[in-house]
Amino acid sequence: MDHLETRVARHYTSEDLLGRIDAALAQLGLSGRNPDDLKPVDEFHTGGLEATDALLSQLEISPELKVIDIGAGLGGTARHIVHRYGAHVIGVDLTRAFVETGRALNERAGLESAITMIEGSALNLPVAAGTADLAVMFHVGMNIDDKDRLMREVARVLRPGGTFAVFDVMRDNTSEELVFPLPWASERENSFVAHPLAYRTAAETAGLELVTQRNRRDFTLHYFGRVLEAVKTNGLPPLGIHLLMGETAGEKLRNYVANVEAHRIAPCEMIFRKTP
Numbered sequence: 001m002d003h004l005e006t007r008v009a010r011h012y013t014s015e016d017l018l019g020r021i022d023a024a025l026a027q028l029g030l031s032g033r034n035p036d037d038l039k040p041v042d043e044f045h046t047g048g049l050e051a052t053d054a055l056l057s058q059l060e061i062s063p064e065l066k067v068i069d070i071g072a073g074l075g076g077t078a079r080h081i082v083h084r085y086g087a088h089v090i091g092v093d094l095t096r097a098f099v100e101t102g103r104a105l106n107e108r109a110g111l112e113s114a115i116t117m118i119e120g121s122a123l124n125l126p127v128a129a130g131t132a133d134l135a136v137m138f139h140v141g142m143n144i145d146d147k148d149r150l151m152r153e154v155a156r157v158l159r160p161g162g163t164f165a166v167f168d169v170m171r172d173n174t175s176e177e178l179v180f181p182l183p184w185a186s187e188r189e190n191s192f193v194a195h196p197l198a199y200r201t202a203a204e205t206a207g208l209e210l211v212t213q214r215n216r217r218d219f220t221l222h223y224f225g226r227v228l229e230a231v232k233t234n235g236l237p238p239l240g241i242h243l244l245m246g247e248t249a250g251e252k253l254r255n256y257v258a259n260v261e262a263h264r265i266a267p268c269e270m271i272f273r274k275t276p
């Protein structure tokens with residue numbers, strides 16, 4: 001791991017994550033054997049499961065597909081793909097605590113034979129060339145400065161005609177400084193939010209052509225409007241992504257919404273196809 005990767009993994013590491021998730025599940029009377037039990041905490045990106053389904057529904061996913069989830073976190077999206085579509089998924093993530101917790105959650109759901117969780121880097125994917133039909137990446141590129149290398153790695157592991165579907169936080173239409181801390185970085189030095197055009201240019205250079213692109217600003221503001229209203233009325237739920245963000249979770253989410261409102265950033269979907 002290089003220095004940035006060490007800092008990123010440290011940012012996402014917290015004490016006894018599985019124990020805290022289990023305590024929250026117990027409070028809700030849930031076991032985690034049904035992958036849907038975990039959705040409030042294991043889809044660690046804007047819009048949670050709603051956003052996952054919004055992107056996946058634009059793809060053709062069948063049981064025989066080999067999928068790679070880049071920066072898979074706790075493996076929530078990987079379990080969802082297996083549970084919903086029956087495909088096989090390799091989840092790769094830098095943060096050991098997430099990979100280990102993800103493996104435990106896979107076993108509990110009886111999905112361990114369909115998902116392989118590997119500790120590794122998006123910039124050096126532990127996957128053979130040309131073996132993946134589909135690569136997905138949810139809210140990871142903000143931690144990666146070398147987008148050219150990222151796209152070269154994705155292009156390397158995809159088969160010709162394979163698909164890369166991304167949902168990342170990207171720059172919107174002002175270049176003003178972001179306000180920190182944010183969910184992916186507590187300070188500016190660890191944040192590499194880029195404009196969609198930078199993704200597109202890096203992808204095209206690597207042999208990935210853009211199929212669709214969709215700015216998700218309005219969805220994001222509606223989603224957080226609902227979430228913040230529910231927290232105001234009912235308090236914090238036992239199970240949620242706040243378990244992954246430490247003591248400054250509230251500040252990180254408020255800054256995030258403020259940056260979106262100010263047009264500094266916007267989550268954006270992009271779907272690419274590897275040229276045959």
Ligand SMILES: C[S@@+](CC[C@H](N)C(=O)[O-])C[C@H]1O[C@@H](n2cnc3c(N)ncnc32)[C@H](O)[C@@H]1O
Nearest residue numbers: 043044045071072073093094095121122138143
């Ligand atoms: C905001 S979380 C999203 C996790 C997951 N995709 C999800 O949506 O639930 C960002 C994840 O990216 C991982 N990550 C960041 N940089 C990475 C890199 N260079 N290689 C692999 N994983 C990385 C982090 O460890 C973290 O788990």
